[in-house]
Amino acid sequence: MNTTYDTIDKAMLGLSGALITLGVVVLGIVEILAGEPYGAAPVEQTNDAGEVVNTIYPAIDPNVRTGLVIAGLVVLLVWGLYRIATPDVDEDSETVGVTAD
Amino acid sequence: MSYQRANPFENASEVAVSTPLAGYWLAILRLLTGWWFFHSGITKIIESGFAYTYGPNYLKEMTGTALGPIPVWMGNNLAWLIKPGVPLFETLIGLAIMAGVLTRLAAFGGAFFMTLFWVGNAEFGHGLVSSDFMGLLLFVTMGALAAGRYFGLDAILERTEFVRNRPKLKYLMG
Numbered sequence: 001m002n003t004t005y006d007t008i009d010k011a012m013l014g015l016s017g018a019l020i021t022l023g024v025v026v027l028g029i030v031e032i033l034a035g036e037p038y039g040a041a042p043v044e045q046t047n048d049a050g051e052v053v054n055t056i057y058p059a060i061d062p063n064v065r066t067g068l069v070i071a072g073l074v075v076l077l078v079w080g081l082y083r084i085a086t087p088d089v090d091e092d093s094e095t096v097g098v099t100a101d
Numbered sequence: 102m103s104y105q106r107a108n109p110f111e112n113a114s115e116v117a118v119s120t121p122l123a124g125y126w127l128a129i130l131r132l133l134t135g136w137w138f139f140h141s142g143i144t145k146i147i148e149s150g151f152a153y154t155y156g157p158n159y160l161k162e163m164t165g166t167a168l169g170p171i172p173v174w175m176g177n178n179l180a181w182l183i184k185p186g187v188p189l190f191e192t193l194i195g196l197a198i199m200a201g202v203l204t205r206l207a208a209f210g211g212a213f214f215m216t217l218f219w220v221g222n223a224e225f226g227h228g229l230v231s232s233d234f235m236g237l238l239l240f241v242t243m244g245a246l247a248a249g250r251y252f253g254l255d256a257i258l259e260r261t262e263f264v265r266n267r268p269k270l271k272y273l274m275g
Binding site: 023024028031037038039040041043062063064065066067069070073076077080083084088 | 165166167168209212216219220223224225226227228229230234241268269272
């Protein structure tokens with residue numbers, strides 16, 4: 001099992017992490033800064049009688065955020081499949097230059 | 102005269118999973134995560150056998166999610182698989198994770214289930230990181246860290262001639 005990562009590996013891991021972080025943390029900060037609701041679900045405002053008078057929706061559609069996280073996980077899965085599909089390079093072997101005859 | 106490294110995070114990516122405490126805790130985490138799914142699956146089998154009719158209905162109600170039409174399509178067309186599959190696969194995933202056998206494959210299965218639960222339950226009132234999402238992360242962690250190698254049977258299986266001759270199997274084990 002090859003444990004050295006080349007540029008493609010690093011790019012896919014970076015993309016996966018970036019998508020997950022964007023969906024959860026970055027847009028989470030945006031959601032907080034945008035005011036109520038601070039969660040990712042609509043909040044119902046009620047009057048003293050308990051009747052719903054207003055519903056406040058999140059600034060960012062939770063589907064967008066969950067979609068970004070799922071996309072990040074899919075990239076991680078694709079990377080895993082890519083690693084299975086590509087031939088392992090023997091980490092102990094060294095490439096020795098040979099002069100052409 | 103002081104020296105400063107060009108990259109302060111130079112060695113920050115090295116994880117000391119080989120320390121006794123880290124290995125011990127990964128094994129505990131694996132056992133409890135596996136039990137969580139095993140318990141969920143085996144109790145469904147006890148209560149309703151392999152006819153878990155709530156499964157397809159749950160998926161059919163997952164409209165307007167980030168997964169698009171996939172869950173609804175599954176609920177409509179894969180009911181024959183989902184009814185017995187949910188209790189069966191939950192049980193098998195739980196057993197595999199607990200024993201540390203084919204840990205990465207089982208962790209993928211668990212992550213697949215948890216993605217559907219996370220999106221389907223949509224308990225986002227306290228933010229996107231719900232208990233379902235934490236469960237999803239647990240399974241991804243089991244797979245990423247190859248948790249079956251710590252006091253799990255994969256540690257033994259990976260040393261067998263069969264697996265050593267087929268190193269790609271380690272992507273499903275570990």
